[in-house]
Amino acid sequence: MLSRRRFLxxxxxxxxxxxxxxxxxxxxxxxxxxxxxxxxxxxxxILPSELGREGAARVAREFQRWIDNYREHAELVHGYGTSxxxxxxxSPRAKWSAQLAELREIVGAPLASRREIVRARLKDVRTxxxxxxxxxxxxxxxxxxxxxxxxxxxxxxxxxxxxxxxCRPLSASSRAPLPLAGGRVETSx
Amino acid sequence: xxxxxxxISAAMVADKLAxxxxxxxxxxxxxxxxxxxxxxxxxxxxxxxxxENPWPRDHLDGYEVEGPLQSRSMCVGGLxxxxxxxxxxxxPEDFRLQSxxxxxxxxxxxxxxxxxxxxEAEEVLGVAGEQGPSEMDPRSKPFPMPMLPLTYNxxxxxxxxxxxxxxxxxxxxxxxxxxxxGRAECCRNDTxxxxxxxxxxxxxxxxWNALRRANRVQIHTRTLVRRLEVxxxxxxxxxxxxxxxxxxxEIEFRAKQFVVAxxxxxxxxxxxxxxxxxxxxxxxxxxxxxxxxxxGHRNVQAYVRLPxxxxxxxxxxxxxxxxxxxxxxxxxxxxxxxHDLRVWESASGQGPRLRGDSGALMLGDEILSDWxxxxxxxxxxxxxxxxxxPDRASELTLDTSRKNQWGDxxxxxxxxxxxxxxxxxxxxxxxxxxxxxxMARAGNGQVQRTQSDEFQDHPAGGCRMGSDxxxxxxDSWGRTHDHENLxxxxxxxxxxxxxxxxxxxxxxxxxxxAEEIGRSLPSKSS
Numbered sequence: 001m002l003s004r005r006r007f008l009x010x011x012x013x014x015x016x017x018x019x020x021x022x023x024x025x026x027x028x029x030x031x032x033x034x035x036x037x038x039x040x041x042x043x044x045x046i047l048p049s050e051l052g053r054e055g056a057a058r059v060a061r062e063f064q065r066w067i068d069n070y071r072e073h074a075e076l077v078h079g080y081g082t083s084x085x086x087x088x089x090x091s092p093r094a095k096w097s098a099q100l101a102e103l104r105e106i107v108g109a110p111l112a113s114r115r116e117i118v119r120a121r122l123k124d125v126r127t128x129x130x131x132x133x134x135x136x137x138x139x140x141x142x143x144x145x146x147x148x149x150x151x152x153x154x155x156x157x158x159x160x161x162x163x164x165x166x167c168r169p170l171s172a173s174s175r176a177p178l179p180l181a182g183g184r185v186e187t188s189x
Numbered sequence: 190x191x192x193x194x195x196x197i198s199a200a201m202v203a204d205k206l207a208x209x210x211x212x213x214x215x216x217x218x219x220x221x222x223x224x225x226x227x228x229x230x231x232x233x234x235x236x237x238x239x240x241e242n243p244w245p246r247d248h249l250d251g252y253e254v255e256g257p258l259q260s261r262s263m264c265v266g267g268l269x270x271x272x273x274x275x276x277x278x279x280x281p282e283d284f285r286l287q288s289x290x291x292x293x294x295x296x297x298x299x300x301x302x303x304x305x306x307x308x309e310a311e312e313v314l315g316v317a318g319e320q321g322p323s324e325m326d327p328r329s330k331p332f333p334m335p336m337l338p339l340t341y342n343x344x345x346x347x348x349x350x351x352x353x354x355x356x357x358x359x360x361x362x363x364x365x366x367x368x369x370x371g372r373a374e375c376c377r378n379d380t381x382x383x384x385x386x387x388x389x390x391x392x393x394x395x396x397w398n399a400l401r402r403a404n405r406v407q408i409h410t411r412t413l414v415r416r417l418e419v420x421x422x423x424x425x426x427x428x429x430x431x432x433x434x435x436x437x438x439e440i441e442f443r444a445k446q447f448v449v450a451x452x453x454x455x456x457x458x459x460x461x462x463x464x465x466x467x468x469x470x471x472x473x474x475x476x477x478x479x480x481x482x483x484x485g486h487r488n489v490q491a492y493v494r495l496p497x498x499x500x501x502x503x504x505x506x507x508x509x510x511x512x513x514x515x516x517x518x519x520x521x522x523x524x525x526x527x528h529d530l531r532v533w534e535s536a537s538g539q540g541p542r543l544r545g546d547s548g549a550l551m552l553g554d555e556i557l558s559d560w561x562x563x564x565x566x567x568x569x570x571x572x573x574x575x576x577x578x579p580d581r582a583s584e585l586t587l588d589t590s591r592k593n594q595w596g597d598x599x600x601x602x603x604x605x606x607x608x609x610x611x612x613x614x615x616x617x618x619x620x621x622x623x624x625x626x627x628m629a630r631a632g633n634g635q636v637q638r639t640q641s642d643e644f645q646d647h648p649a650g651g652c653r654m655g656s657d658x659x660x661x662x663x664d665s666w667g668r669t670h671d672h673e674n675l676x677x678x679x680x681x682x683x684x685x686x687x688x689x690x691x692x693x694x695x696x697x698x699x700x701x702x703a704e705e706i707g708r709s710l711p712s713k714s715s
Contacts, residue, residue, distance in 0.1 A: 046553055050554075075245060077236060077241065083258040088241070127544075130543060154501075173340040174340065174341060188567075
């Protein structure tokens, strides 16, 4: 008899997804929660070490929440100069859940080994750019996109409290952003 | 009186008439109400997280039209629910292109005729601005609010463009630099387009909410006006509409004055679909020009890498602006070129990536290190809107192959340059790119890439104003030449589209129209 995980992996590779999407998605909802350790291990391996273990675990939890709150067929923001409307595609949850299941071996492995395993899984990912999270073809790429598109990633890159897309005092915009805790901000002035 | 449409031009007319005139203002809007302010933070978060439309149900189903429709938005507040809030004025030259440059058509009004209404529009919207050099930026009074402060990034970029001999200043914007009209001060959420979560950016719902609270306006939503009917005296007698919620059954609106405020598409469209045996080409169309001379402006953009440390994200939607290239004399070679210039901070081409220069996949700290290395220098985004003279065949027509659910033909859009613009297009874009290269060199920078969008931005026209009924649809007040109680307001009445964001001009024109509309209505005091 197939385990739930094996069933999901088999389904995602062998059967037209449209036929079973709802069923697999429902299963996947629970499965990602079951695979929380894998997701945390993945986050520790592929996100910046400056986040620390706690930071990586936090991002993994928020990524899980992102998947949980995804709404299929939601109307997306209008394009400009066209009358075409866009809608959110089916949830990637089932696909990502299956991919996560295939990564269970990284739990407990050294970081370097985990990265080698992830690299092997991503060998067919050709894109240079971080895709939109929901458009990522692999759960590892989705997690990277999820993190790097966040305001906090910009702050970490610049080592400064830029606070992109956060509510901040207008008057503070005239000066260079403050450094992250314990750091110094480089200026051109 | 009856206003058809509830976008920003309609809001200007209603606001002014409610202030000065007695009586009920009826507004008929085909779309839905939009979510109230207290829901917008959550809707914005869905937009940021999932790219979801923060204005759910802001369109009518089945309205896929042929041609470059600017937006599907049909809702209370119209497109200005998700505008960028950028409010430059046109310059005096825009109103006299034929007499000053020998191209296009002069407007029947001058900049000076509109100046008082520009001031009025800036007050109603709440514009924060910086006075530019007076020779470039003529205005008779200060802006209602202090300018949005130049960010750290923009201050550095201003110093850079000054080295190229270009004067720039803070872009005027309908965003609160201080609390204004009961709305909050901007706090740089930086999603002005498509949604401001705190109401620091003006949108027409604020005007409608105030007018409804004062019991001065009735807004009939989800009610689509299909045609206007004209009586024997050539006056519009009634607007015939359908409810989107009820099968069959027409609703009629009777009024002394009718104001069509449906923007550059739905205004001309309504006049054309009002055709009858007596008016086979639609109403207000004695000139045959309803739907003609659609206008706007195209752009050239560049991304310039500069040896400056910038921090993209401080306030990405705010920019520097210059009118140095709008306020130009006639060229000795006879060619015509006017354009605006804006500069923004940018992160273009500098985002985190999956593969490094070698093509190898990066994970862990490799991505962050690569990102940090590539952001040691800054990037500026430059854009110039350039003036496009519209051809008569730049037009909206009725599409007999596509109909809405009530059987009315949908519009079909085609923008075409007048011959003088078509002939000059390549030279125009090359000249602007040359300027961008000069600017880059002045800062020891390098143009990374340039692009030009095909569509024309801030579209307008279709019911252009003029003094001669043979060559225009309305007079300078927006009153149609053919029907003395029918006005068209805002964008459709523009003769040409200038080379700067046009919404403030649409508002100023609408306020000017309201002045004339109000003359036949009883004053509030009486």
